[in-house]
Amino acid sequence: MTSIDEKLQPILAKVIERNAGEPEFHQAVHEVLESLGRVAAKHPHFLDDALIERICEPERQIIFRIPWVDDRGQVQINRGFRVQFNSALGPYKGGMRFHPSVNVGIIKFLGFEQTFKNALTGLPIGGGKGGSDFDPKGKSDGEIMRFCQSLMTELHRHLGEYTDVPAGDIGVGGREIGYMFGQFKRLTNRYEAGVITGKALVYGGSRARTEATGYGNSYFVQAMLETKGTSFDGKKVVVSGSGNVAIYTVEKVQSFGAKVIACSDSSGYVLDENGIDVALLKDVKDARRERIREYAERRGEGAHFVPLEKGSIWNVPCDVAMPSATQNELSGRDATALVRNGVIAVGEGANMPSTPDAIRIFREAGVLFGPGKAANAGGVATSALEMQQNASRDSWSFEQTEARLNVIMRNIHDTCYETAEDYGAPGDYVLGANIAGFTRVAEAMRMLGVI
Structure with a gap:
C-alpha cells in the first residue's frame, strides 16, 4: 500500500x-x-x-446455477454470474464472458473497470459484467444453445434496456448473443432489442460493433502517437490474441500504414515478417475456429509458429505493442523485454492485460501507455450506439457509426490527456483515465444522495 x-x-x-x-x-x-x-x-x-x-462496492452481485443437457443426454452444471456494479450514470452495461477461469472475483474486477470505462465514453451507461465458467470450446451448436437458454432463463429477470444491458466478451460472440436474446424474447414475450448488444444486423445489431474494440484501440494509440509528432505509418506492431479485438486491431493499424508482425492464441504465437494477412487470419480464427498454428502452415514462407513453451510474443521487437487477449498476460519481464527492444507505445485492447509491474516499467521508461479502461472503450461505446439505434428504431451506415466511434475515442484520449495535465502528471494516461472516470461517477453519486 x-x-x-x-x-x-x-x-x-x-x-x-x-x-x-x-x-x-x-x-x-x-x-x-x-x-x-x-x-x-x-x-x-x-x-x-x-x-x-x-x-468500490458493487450495487448487486448475482450468482446462480446453470443446468444444461449435453449431446450425450448427460446433465451438466455450470455457475453463472452477473455483477451490477454501478448505475449512477445509466443502466448497467458490460459483457458476458464464458471461460473456465471465470469466478466472482474476475467478474467484479471487470465490472469495476467497466464502470470507469463507460464513464469515459461520456454516454449514459453504468458499469456491470457477467459470465460463466462454461467453456464453449469443443461444444456443438446445440450444446451452446441449450446452455445459453438455461443461463437466460435465470438471468432475464435481472435485465432490461433501462436496467442492465449485457453484451459479448471472451467466449461470447454473435452465436451466443443470438441464443441468449432469443430466450429472453421467448420468456418475456417482448421484442426489447435494446436489452442486449452485439446482435446480428438482421435483428437489431449495429454496423461496426464487431470491429469497434480493435478499431477504437487503434484510434486511441494513433492519437497518443500524434502527441509525439508521429503515427502508425511505417511502425512494426505486435498484437496478442487472435479473436475479434486482435483481428480488427490488425486490420485498422495496417490501414494506417503499420505492419503487424505477430499475433497469438493460448497455444503460442505466429511471427509473419511480411505482415499478418487479415483475410487469412479471419478465415482461420473466425470461419474455421482453428488454432493459430494453422495460420502459419497456410501462410507459408515468411511465417512460422512459436509454441507457448518456446517463448513469449512480447520478445518480438516492435515499435508498438497492443495486448488484446486477457488479463495479466503481459508481465514485468515482458515489459522489460519490450522496452529493451525499443517499444514506444502500448495500447491495451484487453481488460487489464498488463500487470502492475509491467505498467510501472512502461511509465518509468516514458513509453506511451493507453490503459484498457480508456483504450479499449470502443466496444462498449459502439454498444451504446447500438442501444441508441434500437431506441429510435433506426439503423446507421457503417461509415456513420465508425465516424461516431472515431470522435468518441478521440474525446476519450483528449479527456485523459488533459486530466493528467490538470493534475500535474502530463502524458500519464493511467492517472488521467482513472481520475476522469472516477470524478464523473463520483459527482453523479453525490448528486443522487446516499446510494
Whole structure:
C-alpha cells in the first residue's frame, strides 16, 4: 500500500478484507486508488460520506446455477454470474464472458473497470459484467444453445434496456448473443432489442460493433502517437490474441500504414515478417475456429509458429505493442523485454492485460501507455450506439457509426490527456483515465444522495 495516499490506504485494506481471495479485484481497486491521492488533495469533499468505499462496492452481485443437457443426454452444471456494479450514470452495461477461469472475483474486477470505462465514453451507461465458467470450446451448436437458454432463463429477470444491458466478451460472440436474446424474447414475450448488444444486423445489431474494440484501440494509440509528432505509418506492431479485438486491431493499424508482425492464441504465437494477412487470419480464427498454428502452415514462407513453451510474443521487437487477449498476460519481464527492444507505445485492447509491474516499467521508461479502461472503450461505446439505434428504431451506415466511434475515442484520449495535465502528471494516461472516470461517477453519486 506504500504507493497509495495514506488517506486511501484504509479503503484498500477494507476492500481486501471484505473480498478475500479475489486478487484481480484487489489489483483493479489498487490501481485506481493509486491515482486518487491527487484528487483527495485537490478536492477533499470526495472523501466525504464514504463515497470512494461505495464506488468500490458493487450495487448487486448475482450468482446462480446453470443446468444444461449435453449431446450425450448427460446433465451438466455450470455457475453463472452477473455483477451490477454501478448505475449512477445509466443502466448497467458490460459483457458476458464464458471461460473456465471465470469466478466472482474476475467478474467484479471487470465490472469495476467497466464502470470507469463507460464513464469515459461520456454516454449514459453504468458499469456491470457477467459470465460463466462454461467453456464453449469443443461444444456443438446445440450444446451452446441449450446452455445459453438455461443461463437466460435465470438471468432475464435481472435485465432490461433501462436496467442492465449485457453484451459479448471472451467466449461470447454473435452465436451466443443470438441464443441468449432469443430466450429472453421467448420468456418475456417482448421484442426489447435494446436489452442486449452485439446482435446480428438482421435483428437489431449495429454496423461496426464487431470491429469497434480493435478499431477504437487503434484510434486511441494513433492519437497518443500524434502527441509525439508521429503515427502508425511505417511502425512494426505486435498484437496478442487472435479473436475479434486482435483481428480488427490488425486490420485498422495496417490501414494506417503499420505492419503487424505477430499475433497469438493460448497455444503460442505466429511471427509473419511480411505482415499478418487479415483475410487469412479471419478465415482461420473466425470461419474455421482453428488454432493459430494453422495460420502459419497456410501462410507459408515468411511465417512460422512459436509454441507457448518456446517463448513469449512480447520478445518480438516492435515499435508498438497492443495486448488484446486477457488479463495479466503481459508481465514485468515482458515489459522489460519490450522496452529493451525499443517499444514506444502500448495500447491495451484487453481488460487489464498488463500487470502492475509491467505498467510501472512502461511509465518509468516514458513509453506511451493507453490503459484498457480508456483504450479499449470502443466496444462498449459502439454498444451504446447500438442501444441508441434500437431506441429510435433506426439503423446507421457503417461509415456513420465508425465516424461516431472515431470522435468518441478521440474525446476519450483528449479527456485523459488533459486530466493528467490538470493534475500535474502530463502524458500519464493511467492517472488521467482513472481520475476522469472516477470524478464523473463520483459527482453523479453525490448528486443522487446516499446510494
